[in-house]
Amino acid sequence: MSAYDELMAFTRETEALASVAGRTGWDQETMMPAGAAEMRGEEMAALESVLHARRGDPRIGGWLDAAEAPDEVGAAQLRLIRRSHARATKVPARLAVELARVTSVAQGEWAAARRGEDWAGFAPRLAQIVALKQEEGAALAAGGDAYDALLQDYEPGTTAAEIATLFDALRPPLVDLRARILDSAATAPKLSGEFDEAAQMALSEKLAAAFGYDFTRGRIDKAVHPFSSGSGTDVRITTRTDPADPFNCFYSTIHEVGHATYEQKVDPAYLLTPLGAGASMGVHESQSRIYENQLGRSRAFTTWLFHRMQESFGDLRIGGPEEFFAAVNRVHSGFIRTEADEVHYNLHVMLRFDLERALIAGDLAVADLPGAWNDRFAADFGVAVDKPSNGVLQDVHWSVGLFGYFPTYALGNVYAGCLHQALRRDIPDLDAQMEEGDLSAALDWLARNLQRHGSRFEPRDTIARACGTEPGAEPLLAYLEEKFAAIYAL
Template identity: 55%
Template sequence: MTGQPMPLPELLEHLKKTAALSQVAGLISWDQEAMMPREGAAQRAEQSGVLASVIHAYNGDPRVPEWIAKIDPDPLSPFDRRNIEEAQRAYDRATKIPARLAEESAKASSEGQLLWARARAAKDFAMFVPALKRNIELKREEAACLADPGTDLYDSLLDEFEPGAKAAELLPLLESLRPGLVALREKIAGKPAPQPLTGHFAADAQLALAKTVAARIGYDFNAGRIDTVVHPFCSGNGGDVRITTRIDEADPLNCLYSTIHEVGHALYAQGAPDPYLPAADYCSMGVHESQSRFWENQIGRSRAFADWLYPQMKEAFGEFSLAGPDALYAAVNRVHSGFIRTEADEVHYNLHILLRFELERELICGALEAEDLEEAWNERFARDFGENVPDPSLGVLQDVHWSIGLFGYFPTYSLGNIYSACLDRAMRRDMPDRDATVRTAETRPILDWLREKIHVKGRLLPAPKLIEEATGEAPSAQPLLDYLEDKFGGLYDL
C-alpha cells in the first residue's frame, strides 16, 4: 500500500467494530426508554452489563498500542492522526478501569434508570436512594481509577464529556454568568408577565406538529424517528439518529421545544462525516449542547420564528389563547422562577446548572451522600430561586442523569449556552439576512453554516479552539450575557 503504514487499516477496522458495538448499546438504551416492556428490566440490565464488558475489552485490546507504535503519523491525514489519538485515549481509560467495574456500572445504570422513573412517578426519593448510592459508589471508584494522584476526582469524570476540561477552570467561567443573570432576573421581576399559553392540546396534534417542525428545520426522518418518553433525549449517529420528546396536553410548548432541542443534537449527529471513526464523532458534549441550545433558543424562541410557528399552531390546534406571533414570542420567552430545568427560561436556566454542578461535585468527592441529597437540593434551590420545592419530582428527581451515572455531564449544558451565543454572534455577522430565512423556516443556510463550521470538523480540534476558529474569537460568557440583555430587555421594556 503506497505511503500508508500497514497497521493503520487494522486499527481503523478495530475502531469501526468498537463503534458499532457502542451503537448497539445506544440502541438497547433507547429501546429501554421508548419501547421495552416493564418486565424486561432485569434482562436489559444483564444485557447492558455484558455488552459494556465487550466494549471495554475492545477499547483495551492489547493490539491497539502495538498498532499505534508501528504507525508513522507524519504522512497521515489530520483525521487519521486524530483517530490514532482517540484510540490511545480510549485504550488508556479502558486499561485503567477493571472490566468488572465497566460491567457493574452498565448494569447499575440500566437498573437505576428504571428505579428513577418509578420513584419520579411516585414522587418518592427514598425509592431511588439505593440505586443512586450504587451509582455514586461506582463512579467514585471509576474516578479513582482514572485520576492522577492528588488531582480532583470529578475532573476524570468531566473529561469523558468535555475532554481536557477542569472543574477549577470551568467554575469561574460558569460563575461569571451568575451576577448578570441575577441582575437581569431582578430587573424583570417588577415587570408585568406576558400572557401564558392556556388550553387543551391533544397529544396526537402535538406530536404531528413536532414532526412538522423537526422536518422543516432539517431533521431527516429517513435517518431517524421520534418517540415519546419520560425525559427527552437523542440517540445514534449517521443513518440512525433517533429523537424523543414528551407530551403534556396542557402545555404544547414543552413538546415543541423539547423536540427542537433534540433536533439540534440530531442535526449534529446526522451531519457527522463518518458514523464509525472517533475523529468524526462530536467534539465534546459542550459543543453538542451548543447545537441543541442554538436551535431551541436563538432560532426556535426568536421573534422571527414565531411568525412561522404561530399559523402552524393554529392549523394544528385551531384557535388558542394567544392573539398572534408577538404574543407567542412573549409566551415562549416568559421569565418565571420554575422548578424544572428543561422548562426553564433562558434567564434562569444556567442557575439550574450551577446548582447541579455544585451538588454532583460534592457527591463524587464525598462531601455529600446520596441519602442527604434531597435535603441539600431543596436548601440550595430555596437559596438560589427563593422557592420551596413541593415534591421531589419537581426537584431532585426531575433529571435522569444521575440515575444512569452521568456525573460530569451537567456543566456541558452551560458551556453549550456559552458556545451557542458565540456561534450566534458570528453567524449574524456572516448572514445579516438570517431573520428573513427564519421567518419562513427556510433554515437550510443556517444548517449549512453549522455543518461547515462545526459538524464536519468532528474532533479535529479541542472544543474551545473549534469555537474560536468558527467565530474568530475565543469563547467567553459575554456574548451570552449580551444576547440575553438584548432579547429580554426588548421583551420586558427594561
C-alpha cells in the same frame, strides 16, 4: 495491512458495537417491556464487558506505537483512540461492567421512584452509584481530581475549576437579569387551553423537517424524557406531548433535532470511526440550544410558528406574533430544569454542578442530598421544593451514573451564544428568512463550520474555528440582556 489500517479496522468494529450498545439504551427507554429490566442489565453489562476489553486491548498499544497517520484526519483518529485506550486501561473491567449493569437497572428504579415520590426507596441505589463513580473517578484520575477525571468523558480538556470560573462570570448577571424581570411591571402572556396531542406531533414533525432532520436516517417516538440517540445513518429522537403545553413538545423536538442533525451531518467518511460523532456534550448542547433558543425562540421564527399554530389549533387567544414571542419566552421560576426559560436554565445547572462535585468529593452524603438541593433551590429560585420529583429526583442523570454531564449544558449555552453571534455576522438577513420558516442558511452555516467535523477537533477548538474567536460568556449574556429587555421593558 499497515498498523494504522489494522487499528482502524479493529476500531471500526468497536464503534459498530458501541452503536449497538447505544441503540440498546434507546430501546430501554422507548420500547423495552417493564419486566425485562434485570435481563437488560445483564445485556448492558455484557456489551460493556466486550467494549471495555476491546478499548483496552493490548494490541492497540502496539498498533498505536507503529501507526503512521496518513493525514491530519488520521492523526485525529489516533489521538482519540489513544485517549479511549488510556481510559479503558485505567478502569478495572469488573468496575466498568458493574457500572453498566447497575446503571441500567437503576434507570427503571429511578423512574418508578420519581413516579412514586419515593426518595427513601431510591437513595441506597444512588449511594451505590456514587460510590462506584467515586471509584471510577479515582481510577481515572490516578492521583488527580476524581471529578475532573469524570468530566473528561463529557467535555475533554475542561476542568471543574475552568467551569467554576465561567459560572462565576455568568451567575451575577443572570441573577441580576432575573431580579429585574421579576420586578418588572411588564408581564408575558401565558398560552392556555387544550391542544390536541396528535396535532402537536404533526406540527412537531414539520418543525423537525424545518430544522433539517433527515427522517430517512432517524425516527421520532414519544417518551417521558426527550432525548437523542445514535450517530451516522441512524439517529433517533424522542419527544413528548402535554395537552396543556404544546411549547414543551415543540421545543423538546427542536432541541433534540439539534443534537440529531449534528450527528447526521458529520462527514460520512467518519462513519463508525472515533471522529464520527459530536465533539463533546458541550458542543452537542451548543447545537441543541442554538436550534431551540437563538433560532427557535427568536422573534422571527416564532412569528412563523405563530401562524403554523393557528393553522393547527385555531385561535390561540394570543394577540399577535409579538405577544406570541413573549409567551414563548415567558420567564417564570419553575422547579424543572428541562422546562426552564433561558434566564433560569443555567441557575439549575449551577446547582447540580456544585452538588455533584460535593457528592463525588465525598463532601456531601447521598442522605443529605435532598436537604442540600432544597436549601440551594430556595436560595436561587425563591421557591420551596414541594416533592422529590420537583427536586432531587427530577433528572435521570445521576441515576445512570452521569456525573460531570450537567455542566456541559451551561457550557453549551455559552457556546451557542458565541455561535449565534458569528452566525448573525455572516447571515445579515437571517430574520427575514426565519420569518418565512426558512432556516436553511443558518443550518448550512452550522453544518459547514461545525457539524461536519464531528470529533476531528477538540471541543473548544471546534467552537473557536466555527466562530473565528475564542468562546466566552459575553455573547450569551448580551443576547439574553437584549432579548429580555425588549420583552420585559427593562
